Structures are given as structure tokens and as C-alpha cells.
Amino acid sequence: MAGLTIIGAQFGDEGKGKIVDYLASKSDVIVRFNGGNNAGHTVKIGKTTYKQNLLPSGVFQKNKRNLISSGVVINPKVLISEIETLRLLGIAISPKNLGIDLRAHLIMPWHILLEGSENSKKIGTTQRGIGPCYEDKAARTGLRFEDLILEDSLTLKIKNEYERKLRLLQFSSAIIPSEFSFASILSEYLAYSKILKGYATDVSSELHSFQSKKKKILFEGAQGTFLDNNFGTYPFVTSSNCICASAAVSAGVPPSFISSSQGVVKAYTSRVGNGIFPTELHDEIGEKLRTKGAEFGTTTGRARRIGWLDLPMLRSAIKLNGFDGIHITKLDVLAGLSEIKVATHYKIGKKTITEFPAYSQDLKTAVPVYESFKGFEDQDWKKVAKDGKTKKLSALPKNAIDYINFIKRELNVAISSVSVGPERDEIIFLG
Numbered sequence: 001m002a003g004l005t006i007i008g009a010q011f012g013d014e015g016k017g018k019i020v021d022y023l024a025s026k027s028d029v030i031v032r033f034n035g036g037n038n039a040g041h042t043v044k045i046g047k048t049t050y051k052q053n054l055l056p057s058g059v060f061q062k063n064k065r066n067l068i069s070s071g072v073v074i075n076p077k078v079l080i081s082e083i084e085t086l087r088l089l090g091i092a093i094s095p096k097n098l099g100i101d102l103r104a105h106l107i108m109p110w111h112i113l114l115e116g117s118e119n120s121k122k123i124g125t126t127q128r129g130i131g132p133c134y135e136d137k138a139a140r141t142g143l144r145f146e147d148l149i150l151e152d153s154l155t156l157k158i159k160n161e162y163e164r165k166l167r168l169l170q171f172s173s174a175i176i177p178s179e180f181s182f183a184s185i186l187s188e189y190l191a192y193s194k195i196l197k198g199y200a201t202d203v204s205s206e207l208h209s210f211q212s213k214k215k216k217i218l219f220e221g222a223q224g225t226f227l228d229n230n231f232g233t234y235p236f237v238t239s240s241n242c243i244c245a246s247a248a249v250s251a252g253v254p255p256s257f258i259s260s261s262q263g264v265v266k267a268y269t270s271r272v273g274n275g276i277f278p279t280e281l282h283d284e285i286g287e288k289l290r291t292k293g294a295e296f297g298t299t300t301g302r303a304r305r306i307g308w309l310d311l312p313m314l315r316s317a318i319k320l321n322g323f324d325g326i327h328i329t330k331l332d333v334l335a336g337l338s339e340i341k342v343a344t345h346y347k348i349g350k351k352t353i354t355e356f357p358a359y360s361q362d363l364k365t366a367v368p369v370y371e372s373f374k375g376f377e378d379q380d381w382k383k384v385a386k387d388g389k390t391k392k393l394s395a396l397p398k399n400a401i402d403y404i405n406f407i408k409r410e411l412n413v414a415i416s417s418v419s420v421g422p423e424r425d426e427i428i429f430l431g
């Protein structure tokens, strides 16, 4: 049992990219298990910033097997362009280091058009066709990665589905661009098939074989716990399951395969898109954190909403994912504030609630109750991280240590690392 999951504990964008990059260096196999190109991972290596949406984070390192499992939805155009971008940066992707499950679903042009004409605007989705693709998966009308292998079957499936979707688009009075024709979609996907079919694999079978060879497997989650389709702030969620257990479902391995689960927690909270956000800040502090933390979506460029750290949310995330450690990111972004607040619990009427309520009506009326901390000054964070190699937490300013220790005590969870800057080495590992 050598499987580790790494999961966002909040609403996504917790700064997972950098942590996954580190954990990938300690793993042999990296599996991306949910979502699609709605996700955006940023990794800064040296002077280069890599932004990617689909590829597992192990692609930056040599001799790793990267896998995309069945629960991911794949836009072939985006995948090919990501592979090409990395190639230009000197990182070679080939079927040797990347495999894609035969069962993963394909995002088709109609998914993107259908999303534009749905109530997705109310939710504030990324408009990448993610929801409509998962809808087709559940309706059993979707195309899968395996359909790229045989030209005849790909042609037939596109033909059938194109006709159905055209009727649907006409019925929903969506704007249908002139290039939306069977012939052009077919020629586009036949071209993708030539480039991508060599990557097709059975991820489940590969993982069982890796496990028998005692290889270390990292399951990399996209989005975050409260965007999970079951446990997030429904309907303001994504269409896949983001929590730890879904790694096993998507990858085709038993739950016992996962021996450890770690969470990534931003030192404050952010959310992109609509939906409830109990600790949201609507003042100049929120504005300051957004600017300092460069809180704009990797995928869509949208400004992220900002709020204080929310412990009820994190207590629930720990239960849902079974975290045995959390990585706190972007602590440096809080520097310079005179006061830092943390929501320790909620009040619903006279009741005190210490976890994220399941009943959405309760969530709507929940009032966060805050504990206040003294701020800390900006530092030479590179030096702090360097000192942290030997001095660990005590390399941080005193008020920052108080903040971290408070979180640890309240959540009763190990702090695996504290990240103090965007670069690979701006991190203090504690466990």
C-alpha cells in the first residue's frame, strides 16, 4: 500500500501545483484523477512559470510515469497544446512518460457550445464544457478516449452524436458557429486521434502492476473539497468528485490502495465563481490579499473572491478526506496585515456549529465567529525558507508561528509544510 492522495481542502486554487510538484519528486507514478481543463496548476521552476490544466504534475521530472485516469474529461486540443508547449520548453512528453485511460471521456465541441447556453453562467463555471461532458458520461452517450483508436468507429460515433447535439443546440437557440459541421469536427478529431492514440492505456491494470513492484503512487486531485459534486456547496460545485475516495473510483483500484491522504490549505480562503462563501471579505483587506497573492484564475483569469481562513470548513475537509497532514500555502501573502482573523466556528441562531453544515439552509444563515491574531511583517522569505531547513517552524516570525500552531491545535492535524513563496524552495517541511 503505497498510494498517497493530495487534495485541495477548500474551494480549489490552494496552491496545489507546487506541493504536488514536490510530492511527485518522491513518487514513481503520478495519477491525475478528476476534472479536466477547468483546473489550473502553476509550478515555478527557476525562472520559468509552468501553467497546466490537464497533464499530471510529474511531467516536469525525469523517469516518472504520468497517468490520467478514467474520471478525467479530456479536451484533446488542450492536451495536445499543453504537450507542445512543454516540448518547446525542453520537456518531452511521449507514451513513455504519459498514459491516458481508455475509459476517460472526451470533451467535444458541442459540450462547450451547450455550456454557453445553460444555467452555467449562474454557477460561474469555467465554460470549458466540463459539466456537459460529465452529463453525457452519466447519460451513457459520451465518447471515450478509446474511441480515438479506430477511425471507423470514431466516425460513426461522431456522426450519431453530432446529429443529436445539433438538434439540441437548435432547440436551445444557442449561437452555432459556421465551423460547427460534422465534416470539420470529424477531420479535427481524426487528426487528434493520430497524435494521441498511442497514449491509450489501462490505468487500473498499470497501477496494480506498479503496486506489485512496490512503486510509490501519487494521486493528484484537481479543484477542491468544497467543489466536490456530492459534498461541496451544491449547485455551486464542479461536476466531478474531488475528494480522496474518488481517486480509487477513477483509477480502478480498491480504497485500501490509498495508504495516506494529505490536504493543501491556503493560509486564507479563496473562491472563483459563485456560491456561498461564509468568511468572504468585501473590503480593502480582501483587495490587498487578492493583489498580493495574485489571486486570478490560472484557467480563466477571473479575479478570485477572498476571505479569512475557515476552520469549520477545514474540520469537515479533514473528515471527508482523512488527511493525515496538511500543507499550508501562501503564508507570506498575509504578511503586512496588522490583524489576521480565523473563523473558529459558526453561529446558527443560538447554536454553535464547528463543522461545515450539510443542510444548505443552515449554511446560508451561518454566521462565522472569529479569533483575532496579531499580524507579522514582510520578511526575506527566501532566507526564512532556507533557515527553515534546520530551524523548522522557528524560522518564521513569532506571530506567524502562533497562527500556524493555533491552526494545528484547532484542527488536530499534523502540519506537513508551510509555504512562504511561489518558488520550489520557498517552503519549510515539518514532517
Ligand code: IMP
Binding pocket: 011, 012, 013, 038, 039, 040, 123, 124, 125, 126, 127, 128, 130, 131, 222, 223, 224, 227, 236, 237, 238, 239, 272, 273, 274
Ligand atoms: P466547472 O468545473 O467549469 O463546471 O465550474 C464549476 C465551478 O467550479 C465554478 O465555480 C468554477 O469556477 C469552479 N472551478 C472549476 N475548476 C476549478 C479549479 O481548478 N479551481 C477553482 N475553481 C474551479
